[in-house]
Amino acid sequence: MSLPVATSPSAAAGAAPPSLVVGIDFGTHASGFAFRKHGSAAAGAGPVRVSTHDRWPDQPTPDAKTRTALLYQGTRVVAWGWTAWKRWSELPASERQRQSYSYLENFKLLLEDGAEADVDTVCPLPAGVTRVQAVADYLAEMRAYIREHLRRTTGVAMSSDEVLWCLTLPAIWSNAAKARMRDAAHSAGLTVRLDSRSLLLTLEPEAAAVSAVMTAEAAPPGAALRGVDGSTAGAQLRSGDVVLVLDCGGGTADATLHHVRGSGSATRLEEAAIGKGALAGGAHVDAAAWRYVRELLGPSQWDSWSATADPKQMTGLKTKLELAKRAFRGVQAADADRVAAGSFRRLITTAGAQRNDVRLPLPQGLVDRLGAHTLRAVGSAARGSINAQNELVLPAAVAGEQIFDPVVSKVVDLAAEVINDGRRLGNNCNKVLLAGGFARSPYLQSRVRNALPAGIQLLIQSDPGAAVVTGAVLFGGLPSVVSARRSRLGYGVHSALPWSAGDAAHAAKYGFPQQYGAWALGGYFSFVEPGDLVGYDQVVKHPFVPIYRTQTSVPFELYVTPNGSARYVRDPDMRRLAEVELPLPPNWAAQVVGTDYIVEAEMRYGATEITMVASDHRTKDAVAIGVAWAV
Ligand SMILES: Nc1ncnc2c1ncn2[C@@H]1O[C@H](COP(=O)(O)OP(=O)(O)OP(=O)(O)O)[C@@H](O)[C@H]1O
Ligand SMILES: [Mg+2]
CATH class of the missing domain: 3.30.420.40 (ATPase, nucleotide binding domain)
Incomplete structure (x- = not known):
């Protein structure tokens, strides 16, 4: 329609x-x-x-x-x-x-x-x-x-x-x-x-995108954005680019896709596919690492030590894991370096073990708890073992497969999914921008790099940790920088719809809608469907007429649904958000044939709010209600 x-x-x-x-x-x-x-x-x-x-x-x-x-x-x-x-x-x-x-x-x-x-x-x-x-x-x-x-x-x-x-x-x-x-x-x-306009909500990756377009413009080449390989050529976001922002944080990885339009202070971001996320942050790598270590050392030994461990030793061990996580490069990246250096065999057997394996010096309390005999019997060279310096050594391949990959693969899949969503809408991604602390991981960078189709440039901000918060401020000062968003949900109003054979079949099966003359009562009239591109401050209008000549007002009930083909307000997943009631003048029915008295409903999509306004152009009466718009 x-x-x-x-x-x-x-x-x-x-x-x-x-x-x-x-x-x-x-x-x-x-x-x-x-x-x-x-x-x-x-x-x-x-x-x-x-x-x-x-x-x-x-x-x-x-x-x-x-x-x-x-x-x-x-x-x-x-x-x-x-x-x-x-x-x-x-x-x-x-x-x-x-x-x-x-x-x-x-x-x-x-x-x-x-x-x-x-x-x-x-x-x-x-x-x-x-x-x-x-x-x-x-x-x-x-x-x-x-x-x-x-x-x-x-x-x-x-x-x-x-x-x-x-x-x-x-x-x-x-x-x-x-x-x-x-x-x-x-x-x-x-x-x-609670519904105050003094609070704006924005998506984390969207904020990172805003900071990238607004700060890179003013900075010298390479200062704000660079390739993950250190390159500065083309490390910018320009009009026409379709950029995927991958914000890799502690708890979630979030991806949004944006079409960059215009340049300089007129640069705008238009959402090129609906953003998505995965529970795949650095904290999930930590959790996987502790699970693996616990299994390897023996769950009961580990549990009894950690329950009574000296807090300093426990935090010391966590800090060591954090450092190991940050340094981890994985097997493939290290091997590739070495092949290039022409010394594959030597490095795999010696320096390979030193550079890429994860090493965790065990705290003294844990060493004492395990005892000399258990220490030497733990694991195996293939699964991980404890060396003479009482370090737990996890082979790089094991750390990659068991600890990093379950999380990093989710990040890679997420990126592919949003890039594909964009492609289906005709928006072909040509740049990927990494943001968030976990994006600093060389292992994550190399896996994302390897998974991207050729021709897509992988960029990172000079301070990926500050990108989101900087973008939040820039967005607050100029919300229209995000010039269009894809609506996550469908929005519409309760309305009578022309009765059809489909309604009759539906009513026979589910008991609704109800027929009233030529109308199906209980219909849902959609203003915006899930996935529609909605411009900043865009207004969508539609005329309506009362159905009963005895009506003294026209109620407008605002509904929201994730279902793009919803037709009735009693459909599952349909949620009623708000209602406004537009009074009709006392003699309205005398002015028209039947119920042909037109009133208008409009929906305005602001940065954070949807405002529904119902108005009568003859009387100049209007009623309005605002609801928070799910960004
Ligand atoms: N150099 C690094 N290499 C690998 N991981 C890192 C590095 N620096 C930070 N991290 C990890 O990044 C995560 C924190 O990132 P960030 O600060 O972006 O997350 P957050 O914003 O707190 O989380 P979220 O956005 O998911 O709510 C932590 O798990 C941290 O261990
Ligand atoms: Mg974050």
Whole structure:
């Protein structure tokens, strides 16, 4: 069906941008913020400057993000970020229990049902603290920290009515998880009202794309973007490019595909396929590694050691795994280097073992628990064993297959799926941009590289960890930079539809719709179907007529559905979002033949909201309602 579609000028284009935009990247592993004060450099009047922050309390090395960790005593937060990690690591086991401390990591994943199944939150949520409350507690600490930082460094006093907060979300999340995030942001004081316009939500990879197009323009070649092989030639995003952004984080890998349109300050991103995600982050590699080590050393030995281990030894071991994970290059990449160097045989047998195998020095407590005899009997050369220096040595092939590949293969499959979705829509990907901390993994980079069809350039940002939060701020200042999105869901209204033979067959089988003269009651009239490309601030209009001459008003009920062929409001998966009622003038029926009195419903797709407006052009009456649009 073709619908009259009118595109009105962007509301944001004329509106003054907020005086302060603060972006928060709340990550599974690490979280950061960035901000931009408006006034210094307006978009189009020179390079856009976003301030990031990389010196956090108790952080070992400067980084755009601090740890996503909370330390509770009972239900009270006593530390957050790296400080929480440090205090927890230093607390003796006896004190942890006696003082009822709970330390939480990876708790972002609790927001999505089932997402946390595979990863370690270290402690369960303290009794009386819900998942939304834990996220709210973390965001509240972050908010207080940002407020103090801004006061100290820029003299800005943050008042809630002048700040626009922009929070990023994984593409994989369900609407329910996104709503929980909004609730948490509200409880943390980021918004005054739950549906407040002072909070924008955007997808994590989309934010990385925004930062890539808006910062690479202003930077010298290679400074903001480069090939993963270090090349700088063509390392830019230009008009006409179709770029897949692969944000590889701690808990999720998220992919979005964008068509780049225009250049300079007029650059816009148009969504070229619906974004998708997978539960395939660095934390899943950690979990797979611990599972493998536990099996190899013996589950009962491992469990009894870890239950009573000296906290310092346990965190020391985790830090060693983190370093090994970052250095891991896999067998193939290393061998290929060596073949090129012409010394394949020698390196495979000697340096190959040293450079690529995963080595974990075992803590003394674990060594003592296992005892000399068990230590030497553990595993095998093929599965992994313990050497004379009491290091657990996992052959590179085993580490690749058992620990990395189950996760990295999901990332590779995700990229292929979204690239193929784009191809089906005529959008052929020619560049892939890596973002997120796990994207720094040389092993992940080489597997993605090898899986990509020839001709697709693989790019990475100079600071992939800061890309998402920088993009969040840029998006907040100029939401129309994402000029069109693919609607995740279908939106429409409850309406009578012309009765058809199909309706009769459906009614005979399921008991609905109901026939009323020439009409089928209980129909669903679609304004936008799942997957449709919807422009920023696009307006979709349609005329309707009342069906009963006795009607005194026309109710418009807004429905949402994931089903592209939905026809009735009683279809499964159909959800009623809102209702507005347009009053009809008392004498309306006398003015027309039958019920031919036309009223109009329009839907406006803003950056975060859908507004449904019902209007009567004769009386100039109009009623409107806004609902959050699932990004
Ligand atoms: N150089 C590196 N090599 C490999 N992995 C790395 C490297 N640096 C960081 N990581 C891993 O990246 C993950 C963190 O990435 P990032 O900060 O992007 O995640 P996040 O934003 O917290 O998570 P998410 O976006 O999934 O919620 C961690 O698992 C960390 O171990
Ligand atoms: Mg992230």
